[in-house]
Amino acid sequence: MSAQVIDHRGPDFADVGKTALDGMKTIFKTEAGRVFIYPASGTGAWEAALVNTLAEGDRVLMYETGHFATLWKKMADRLGVRAEFIEGDWRGGADADAIEAYLRKDTAHEIKAVCVVHNETSTGSVSPIADIRAAIDAAGHPALLMVDSISGLASVDFRFDEWGVDVCVSGSQKGLMLPPGISFNCVSDKAMEVSRKGGMRRSYWDWHDMTGPNATGYFPYTPATNALYGLNEAIAMLHEEGLDNVFARHARHARATRAAVRAWGLEVLCRQQGQESGVLTAVLMPEGHSADAFRAQVLRSFDISLGNGLSKVADKVFRIGHLGDFNDAMLMGTLSGIEMALAKSRIPHSAGGTAAAMAVLEEDIPAAIAAE
Amino acid sequence: MSAQVIDHRGPDFADVGKTALDGMKTIFKTEAGRVFIYPASGTGAWEAALVNTLAEGDRVLMYETGHFATLWKKMADRLGVRAEFIEGDWRGGADADAIEAYLRKDTAHEIKAVCVVHNETSTGSVSPIADIRAAIDAAGHPALLMVDSISGLASVDFRFDEWGVDVCVSGSQKGLMLPPGISFNCVSDKAMEVSRKGGMRRSYWDWHDMTGPNATGYFPYTPATNALYGLNEAIAMLHEEGLDNVFARHARHARATRAAVRAWGLEVLCRQQGQESGVLTAVLMPEGHSADAFRAQVLRSFDISLGNGLSKVADKVFRIGHLGDFNDAMLMGTLSGIEMALAKSRIPHSAGGTAAAMAVLEEDIPAAIAAE
Amino acid sequence: MSAQVIDHRGPDFADVGKTALDGMKTIFKTEAGRVFIYPASGTGAWEAALVNTLAEGDRVLMYETGHFATLWKKMADRLGVRAEFIEGDWRGGADADAIEAYLRKDTAHEIKAVCVVHNETSTGSVSPIADIRAAIDAAGHPALLMVDSISGLASVDFRFDEWGVDVCVSGSQKGLMLPPGISFNCVSDKAMEVSRKGGMRRSYWDWHDMTGPNATGYFPYTPATNALYGLNEAIAMLHEEGLDNVFARHARHARATRAAVRAWGLEVLCRQQGQESGVLTAVLMPEGHSADAFRAQVLRSFDISLGNGLSKVADKVFRIGHLGDFNDAMLMGTLSGIEMALAKSRIPHSAGGTAAAMAVLEEDIPAAIAAE
């Protein structure tokens, strides 16, 4: 990514652009879908998904999985869409049954899209996308299924084609291990068709402006050239390890982290079994203790940056990330730092979290290593 | 820019963000204006300027200086604005008198904004922004003055406050010497006021969402963190040399380049004296010769990448860039390569272009060097 | 270090060279000494120390602290010096009393130098240089004191002037955190005087060829220019943290590491209390288990690279490094990896090493953090 900037209209650029567009299809696990790459952060790709498919006044169904789902709903409201929210307690993924029930009541099929967050970074919960697809189908409802997998893609399992997703929104700075600055839409034929005649007035985000130049690896306006070099490298690294191995690695670290949290006598925010995120684990602070003061302590003492609680859970949770280029030793270093900081900050807890995590890691050895 | 990504909500980020926002004010030469930084390329910042200030159906006056002015107009059209175009011949900047005359006829003051491109990259012409401000004032017209200086800022003189600009759009990849990926709006109090009650439905581009977090160096959504490191370094480099010295350096290289073009017997596309760009010089190919074939030749033989002609002048001009970190030897290398390629490609021309350029450079010595 | 190579005879180089030479004096803690920088690895700086001060047939006293002391002795032998070796068991630093006794017997003062390794990387032991100086003085012996601190300098306390060292040999790739490729001699006036008339035939390593050009920041032959940029940055980083804080950080990590080793029921190779290295801890494998097989396991499973046992202790010890840019979390990650690998490899041990290390770290909090 520190290479010279090349001419994005020159002959050498086509290969960079084509490799990125094709490579992202393998990450989304799609053959039928089209990928669009925006020089924008993930919030821009949210907007792109909405303005290409929805008109002002259209109804959409969203699900309150946490902070980011709430922000996406606010964006929809501001863009003039009538976003309806199934309320959630921020302690699990979206409930497919609730979505099905909601859609069944919409006999006029006014709801144009169901929007859910795949991996809710603010809570560490994962929504069951395949179940939600099944729920929409069971209700016989034609709404598009639009999924935010900004923080999930390339870290936890995602299958665009198999799960019948219509639009998936993602970004560069989580599972793709890049600086923020580029973001993605992956779009089904059905959604392309909807956008052809519909959506709002738009220019920067328009999918159809992209398809012509994209066909040969170019873009209708200046792309973030150097980020694309990094993207191509990141995709190659993911396939070298194997996407499924990456997912397994994160899931195993999540299990070990939860074991540590339980051993400390603390509570994991996500309480839906099977919906805990492989990307991060959010931990509830004991009543009467500030999560942010604790996070500041951990940063100062151990140079470990924990995520903060956002809006409803502000100062009530801290979030332990275990995504990207992360291994057992890095996880144990992180958990040890937290355990030491719990002691130093006199947070009521039991010792032994790191030992519990270690026990999980020892027992639950990846096949690749076990075979050695 | 190859540093680790830091947490854009963490304590260390505030300083990075504040330095960037304050630093850009010195580059725009503004004290009163507000700067907004988008994780987007310049096209996004165009859209931001339009959606924050204009409603659907609003009339705006634009001026056809070249390809980029035309693209901006198309964007306005697509967003539902009624963009009116004063036609131009692509051989100079915008004509302030024509703008004044146009505005005088709009006695009802329906025109909400005058939009001009400062440095038209497709032609190498610079519009006289101060004159255009004077023209608007002479017509007693309340329209906003919105300027695209994507390729001009930090390369040719620009004065936001002194020239009475209301919105200036810019980007990272020209005078700021960065990869593409971040772009800017600089906004006057008047434009902020207009946008408060007006503009279109918007979210990603909204100025008012930015002001709160920006006050302490943060952003409402994920910024392109690593590009901001580069931006802060670029701003420091520009001030180390001195902005006015940078402008003088580019202007002198432009003069030498024009001397070479004249000596070759070729024609510079910009024919308005005093409006020639310091950033680049567009050169007309003799009738019957393909500019693109010539550019391909120059790239193959000398590894020099010339700009191509866009739309109306496609294949008719080639463009010589002399912006960024560029010195006399690099200019002479470029011009020598072109002169050799003219000979090799049997383009009708006189030799001696490089000698003519050298004569200009020798005569026209920067004060700093002359003093030595 | 990835900057363009600059002309090492040009005007800008003087500052780079001077900063490096002066900066290294602060690292050696010397005002009177002269620093020489070689484009060579540490082995070259060993040779430089010998050939500048000793003639063929000269007697020198060396001390067998471990593998590197043995290699240095072999080098002396090959260069024609009569190196005499006080044998050691590789489980502590050099014994000052033994040195004093040896020198007292040399009433003719034939021994020209006493050579000891400060931080013996192969064993994790530190020799008491100040005591050895006192021993030489107590014996009333004029021998030079030559110290190899290739792996000690900038990681464990070293005081050239205060401890009366005559020649200190060091390198770039340990405490200075650089790639290997440059190495150092720090030389007292007494040693300079000895070398003026003495030493062996030499050219590349000659101190006196260096002094002239060094005075203005230049070198008699091509220096490793880019490594010098890195060196200047490393020196600045060390002073930013404070040399004594760096030493304290490593010593605390060494204490925690030993606590872990003891809790595992394993044995630390160094058994001289007070001579344990802050740079690394060598651990004896239980009888009948291969240290190298264990190291390979740790590398495969946890991507942690442990040091191997060298010559006499080959396959019998593994070495845990805790030098350079290292913090509590990284140490705990390393120790956790080792504890998990001990279990996985069925090495007889008790669990609880990481808990013991954590207890040391929690109790023994650096003043800077405790104050927060």
Place this chain on the structure above:
Amino acid sequence: MSAQVIDHRGPDFADVGKTALDGMKTIFKTEAGRVFIYPASGTGAWEAALVNTLAEGDRVLMYETGHFATLWKKMADRLGVRAEFIEGDWRGGADADAIEAYLRKDTAHEIKAVCVVHNETSTGSVSPIADIRAAIDAAGHPALLMVDSISGLASVDFRFDEWGVDVCVSGSQKGLMLPPGISFNCVSDKAMEVSRKGGMRRSYWDWHDMTGPNATGYFPYTPATNALYGLNEAIAMLHEEGLDNVFARHARHARATRAAVRAWGLEVLCRQQGQESGVLTAVLMPEGHSADAFRAQVLRSFDISLGNGLSKVADKVFRIGHLGDFNDAMLMGTLSGIEMALAKSRIPHSAGGTAAAMAVLEEDIPAAIAAE
């Protein structure tokens, strides 16, 4: 080269070391020779060549081609070798006939080696190595042929096996385009045999210590690991272009440079036709003008760093480099800067040097480009 430092005793290092050692054989054009890589600059590799093959008191024949030949002779003197010098006027390569005549007189075969500089950087002359080999053979003399190609290798033609060289000395910072810091010996079987029983006392430079570890890609002491990454990349780049294409590129630039010098009415230092270097061209300043003042002017005004005159030609010549990653435009930029500085500094000269150079480049088009 900015990668993490890896363990030079670890399993991954073997491949790095082996690739470097094998790759350098292709650059030296040898199958029979052995390559040794030193963490040292070129001066160290000079010393290595001498101490491995010569004993104190041995006679060697050297040839005064310029400053570097003189320095190498001084080194030989200091190491106790009896170096005899055929004097030269610094205006051409070594004279094979003079060498043959000298050797014929040595009927006792006391002379153990003939040492010549291949590309004399101080003068821009190349010695005819194949002719010198023939001269030695014609004289029926058994002396080793030792060649310094520090600045020639990978820039001008060199053929270790075909030319019957016994020891070739080289370095990283010229044709291999790396920072200084590693250097090379390439050694014939005959020289290996001589060194087995002969040479001086030595340790760091000893060839025979290297052969064991080198066989599997390792080194007997710490190598400059990161420089080896760069070396492997440089070798790949050279073969991608083709070594012979690299030589042709430099030779063509040298011809154009000489045309410019002649057109200016100045004199090239090398006056032996066919021995002008492709690496650099040294130019004599007109009587009464300081070359160093002129060089300072060129650096200030054009940021072009010219080489200085060394010892005998100090302040009398400036040197124009045209090696490494260099193309026509860069050469023309350099020559234009010099021509402008000649004018500015009022050095008596004719204009038109750049035009003359351009004419050569236009006429003398590389086959690869001409074919397009």
